[in-house]
Amino acid sequence: MTDTIFALSSGALPAAIAVVRVSGPNAFLACERIAGMVPKSRQATLRTLHDEEEQAVDRALVLAFAAPATVTGEPLVEFHCHGGRAVVSRLLSLLSQQPGLRDAEPGEFTRRALLNGKLDLTQAEGLGELLAAETEWQRRAALESAGGALSREIEGWRERLLLLAAQAEAAIDYVDEEETALDLTDLVQQAEELRGEWRRRIDAPRSELLSEGLRIVLAGPPNSGKSSLFNALIGAEKAIVTAIPGTTRDLIEARWDLSGIPTLLIDTAGLREGTDEVERIGIARAEAASMGADILLWLGAVQDAPAHPRTILVSSKSDLREGTDLSNGLRVSAKTGDGLDELKAQICTLANELLPPPNQAALNRRQSEHLLDAACALEDIRNADSILIAEALRSALHSLDRLTGRQSVEDVLDALFGRFCLGK
Numbered sequence: 303m304t305d306t307i308f309a310l311s312s313g314a315l316p317a318a319i320a321v322v323r324v325s326g327p328n329a330f331l332a333c334e335r336i337a338g339m340v341p342k343s344r345q346a347t348l349r350t351l352h353d354e355e356e357q358a359v360d361r362a363l364v365l366a367f368a369a370p371a372t373v374t375g376e377p378l379v380e381f382h383c384h385g386g387r388a389v390v391s392r393l394l395s396l397l398s399q400q401p402g403l404r405d406a407e408p409g410e411f412t413r414r415a416l417l418n419g420k421l422d423l424t425q426a427e428g429l430g431e432l433l434a435a436e437t438e439w440q441r442r443a444a445l446e447s448a449g450g451a452l453s454r455e456i457e458g459w460r461e462r463l464l465l466l467a468a469q470a471e472a473a474i475d476y477v478d479e480e481e482t483a484l485d486l487t488d489l490v491q492q493a494e495e496l497r498g499e500w501r502r503r504i505d506a507p508r509s510e511l512l513s514e515g516l517r518i519v520l521a522g523p524p525n526s527g528k529s530s531l532f533n534a535l536i537g538a539e540k541a542i543v544t545a546i547p548g549t550t551r552d553l554i555e556a557r558w559d560l561s562g563i564p565t566l567l568i569d570t571a572g573l574r575e576g577t578d579e580v581e582r583i584g585i586a587r588a589e590a591a592s593m594g595a596d597i598l599l600w601l602g603a604v605q606d607a608p609a610h611p612r613t614i615l616v617s618s619k620s621d622l623r624e625g626t627d628l629s630n631g632l633r634v635s636a637k638t639g640d641g642l643d644e645l646k647a648q649i650c651t652l653a654n655e656l657l658p659p660p661n662q663a664a665l666n667r668r669q670s671e672h673l674l675d676a677a678c679a680l681e682d683i684r685n686a687d688s689i690l691i692a693e694a695l696r697s698a699l700h701s702l703d704r705l706t707g708r709q710s711v712e713d714v715l716d717a718l719f720g721r722f723c724l725g726k
């Protein structure tokens with residue numbers, strides 16, 4: 303029989319309320335032994351929880367959900383108890399003594415939901431992203447995936463593919479019967495339309511851009527004010543600022559929530575002919591970071607700006623009369639804050655072009671790879687016979703099923719749920 307699992311599903315203790323969830327075949331039995339009864343399904347009921355010697359443990363709201371209409375698809379009980387450490391620890395230890403019960407592993411409730419068909423893999427991945435979301439943009443995009451937007455889109459593709467596969471199989475039967483072969487032109491055209499849709503989806507920005515954050519790199523000559531601007535943008539004195547050229551020697555990174563857009567702001571060593579080995583390594587890293595940037599903020603002379611498609615030219619230290627030798631850059635002062643809002647607005651404009659739209663569930667790397675497999679399977683069907691076409695369609699279907707987890711993907715599940723928190 304499946305184990306019954308339990309865990310604290312709410313946040314850090316102490317808290318006003320703690321929610322302990324129990325899921326599995328013995329959940330109701332455990333509830334009866336601890337709360338004296340199992341409340342009516344979905345009706346919050348105030349009960350005194352007891353230990354095995356009838357000593358009161360806490361007064362708690364108890365909720366029972368009958369299977370299969372539960373998040374995990376199994377009988378589920380929730381104890382909403384007081385969020386004191388001793389209360390929760392006593393309740394968890396009581397649960398561990400109940401027959402067939404054990405501590406849940408990270409993500410195990412969601413894993414069971416997946417195995418019981420309550421959600422598919424793309425929704426589970428969306429849920430993982432939702433739990434990790436730190437900015438507004440991440441939250442909205444993750445909610446789309448978790449809510450099943452991607453699943454519905456894939457289900458639509460799958461239905462179209464199934465229809466085409468059925469037509470291709472029917473065409474094979476005609477061949478068997480040595481009758482006139484069916485005209486497959488229309489079928490091939492529809493399959494190619496599908497492939498075109500997938501290609502566009504594969505080429506669209508990936509969800510990792512959101513989870514990892516856009517890489518915004520500050521680069522320029524020594525003393526141009528990169529570290530000062532870095533500190534001013536993140537609102538903290540993280541990078542060392544001095545009047546000595548060459549102060550910053552290595553990359554300095556900070557997560558920066560820019561009006562809901564997740565970014566990774568990177569300060570770099572000033573670019574010049576390095577004077578010692580450490581500085582030369584720092585400069586090489588700065589150059590590599592500039593090339594790998596999603597957006598580059600260049601604080602040097604216009605003519606020295608690296609060839610990067612999304613560069614914002616910044617004319618720093620605008621408060622100083624002499625300013626810098628730039629004529630075209632956006633005038634910004636880290637000291638007075640002058641121009642910072644305009645700079646943020648310009649970064650937001652570029653970021654909007656790069657990031658997946660917040661109301662669309664973007665594909666992650668794993669999902670893109672499976673969709674690419676599906677698209678590749680339909681690559682050469684234009685002049686193929688019905689048997690090859692049917693085979694290609696089956697193969698594409700298989701890739702879509704791996705995408706949503708219909709096909710067993712144990713390796714993916716272990717990697718995914720290992721990242722979840724306990725009690726989810």
Ligand SMILES: Nc1nc2c(ncn2[C@@H]2O[C@H](COP(=O)(O)OP(=O)(O)OP(=O)(O)O)[C@@H](O)[C@H]2O)c(=O)[nH]1
Nearest residue numbers: 525526527528529530545547548549550572636637
């Ligand atoms: N007045 C004024 N001084 C600034 C401004 N930004 C930076 N400075 C000064 O310029 C000097 C260099 O600033 P940093 O921010 O360390 O410059 P950097 O480009 O990071 O320098 P390196 O680490 O050498 O690459 C410091 O003395 C800062 O106080 C500004 O907006 N206004």
